Amino acid sequence: MAEVxxxxxxxxxxFSKKTLRVIKDPLDDNNPVTVQVLGICSALAVxxxxxxxxIMTLGVIFVSGFSSLIISMLRKSVPTRVRIIVQxxxxxxxxxxxxxxxxxxxxxxxxxxxxFVGLIITNCIIMGRLEAFALGQKPWPAFLxxxxxxxxxxxxxxAVAFFREVFGAGKLLGFQVIPDxxxxxxxxxxxLMVLPPAALFLIGIYIWIQRGRNPKLINVS
Amino acid sequence: xxxxxxxxxxxxxxxxxxxxxxxxxxxxxxxSKKIKTAFGLGLAVIFVMLLTTPLxxxxxxxxLGEGALSWIHPSLAAVDLTFLSFxxxxxxxxxxxxxxxxxxxxxxxxxxxxxxxxLPLITVNCSxxxxxxxxxxxxxxxxxxxxxxIGTGIGFFLAIVLLAAIRERLQYSKVPPALQGLxxxxxxxxxxxxxxxxxxxxxx
Numbered sequence: 533m534a535e536v537x538x539x540x541x542x543x544x545x546x547f548s549k550k551t552l553r554v555i556k557d558p559l560d561d562n563n564p565v566t567v568q569v570l571g572i573c574s575a576l577a578v579x580x581x582x583x584x585x586x587i588m589t590l591g592v593i594f595v596s597g598f599s600s601l602i603i604s605m606l607r608k609s610v611p612t613r614v615r616i617i618v619q620x621x622x623x624x625x626x627x628x629x630x631x632x633x634x635x636x637x638x639x640x641x642x643x644x645x646x647x648f649v650g651l652i653i654t655n656c657i658i659m660g661r662l663e664a665f666a667l668g669q670k671p672w673p674a675f676l677x678x679x680x681x682x683x684x685x686x687x688x689x690x691a692v693a694f695f696r697e698v699f700g701a702g703k704l705l706g707f708q709v710i711p712d713x714x715x716x717x718x719x720x721x722x723x724l725m726v727l728p729p730a731a732l733f734l735i736g737i738y739i740w741i742q743r744g745r746n747p748k749l750i751n752v753s
Numbered sequence: 754x755x756x757x758x759x760x761x762x763x764x765x766x767x768x769x770x771x772x773x774x775x776x777x778x779x780x781x782x783x784x785s786k787k788i789k790t791a792f793g794l795g796l797a798v799i800f801v802m803l804l805t806t807p808l809x810x811x812x813x814x815x816x817l818g819e820g821a822l823s824w825i826h827p828s829l830a831a832v833d834l835t836f837l838s839f840x841x842x843x844x845x846x847x848x849x850x851x852x853x854x855x856x857x858x859x860x861x862x863x864x865x866x867x868x869x870x871x872l873p874l875i876t877v878n879c880s881x882x883x884x885x886x887x888x889x890x891x892x893x894x895x896x897x898x899x900x901x902x903i904g905t906g907i908g909f910f911l912a913i914v915l916l917a918a919i920r921e922r923l924q925y926s927k928v929p930p931a932l933q934g935l936x937x938x939x940x941x942x943x944x945x946x947x948x949x950x951x952x953x954x955x956x957x
Binding site for chain 1: 779839847873881883
């Protein structure tokens with residue numbers, strides 16, 4: 533991957549290899565949740581079922597993509613001393629849009645996500661990427677970086693939600709996946725999976741597998 | 754009064770911000786390597802929480818809620834600005850943190866050097882905004898809001914100091930290399946969360 537990035541192109545196409553890397557890196561080697569340790573709060577709280585996790589992911593992708601785009605466009609006109617406040621206002625406005633849309637079209641999900649939609653504002657992924665990437669890059673790569681990190685975050689969210697819903701409730705997206713015959717044979721849903729600690733264990737195991745497979749990630753943090 | 758006491762205990766132990774709602778997880782994991790720094794951050798969180806949540810309550814009641822503006826003029830009674838709550842809450846928190854930082858720097862330099870780096874970090878600590886949003890969602894009154902904000906702050910303080918203590922000891926034990934650091938911190942937090950689950954069901 534590293535050699536690919538060093539090839540210099542005179543005019544970059546819309547999806548050059550370099551920009552593609554910006555969107556692909558956060559999926560594994562530089563995952564916001566398991567490697568950069570950002571945005572863990574909400575990653576754990578909304579993962580009891582898979583549907584709220586998907587909606588939450590979409591919300592985060594929207595907010596992180598567009599906030600990166602807007603901040604990157606404003607980067608030359610905002611003085612560094614007030615940049616945190618400007619970033620917060622931009623993010624809060626986008627989150628308000630997401631919240632209003634959810635309340636209007638998906639009221640059940642909005643009730644289930646409760647305060648966690650609002651907490652996208654303080655999701656460290658968004659602020660972290662704005663500070664680390666969007667402030668110093670052109671709008672298009674910044675937008676892709678925001679979207680990429682949103683997807684990387686969503687991957688973890690959906691993976692954790694998948695295990696918690698299957699083993700905690702025997703369902704997937706609300707449909708039963710573990711057949712009745714299993715229950716008749718004495719299979720019982722794992723009650724721990726619906727409780728908060730299970731999310732922590734699952735992410736711990738994910739990190740363990742990821743770092744075991746890719747030893748260069750060890751000692752990152 | 755009993756109601757307030759039970760809310761206080763509930764917000765510290767039963768519904769601990771970190772273990773039950775995962776609020777403030779980022780700084781919880783990042784700043785829990787040493788007890789001393791964890792102690793500093795915990796105190797700063799209690800302090801800011803105590804300041805901003807009641808302030809946000811006042812803003813919500815007299816500016817944003819449905820009919821909240823009727824104290825200016827009766828004709829404004831139909832105005833409902835609740836949708837602006839995210840923007841105003843976060844601005845209050847960012848502003849309050851900035852103000853607190855300046856005041857502490859001026860009048861208590863010793864405390865400032867102890868808390869210094871953590872204060873700006875607190876703006877984006879989800880437990881602070883989370884407390885304000887829970888206050889709005891659960892429709893607490895002023896005294897409840899006050900008690901709830903102290904309790905949540907103490908809960909966070911307790912959690913981060915406990916984890917820091919465990920992680921300091923953990924340096925002397927053999928952990929599989931791939932699990933070191935973040936992975937182990939996650940597992941320990943999970944075990945601590947399980948321990949805190951045993952508080953559920955306690956009523957005062």
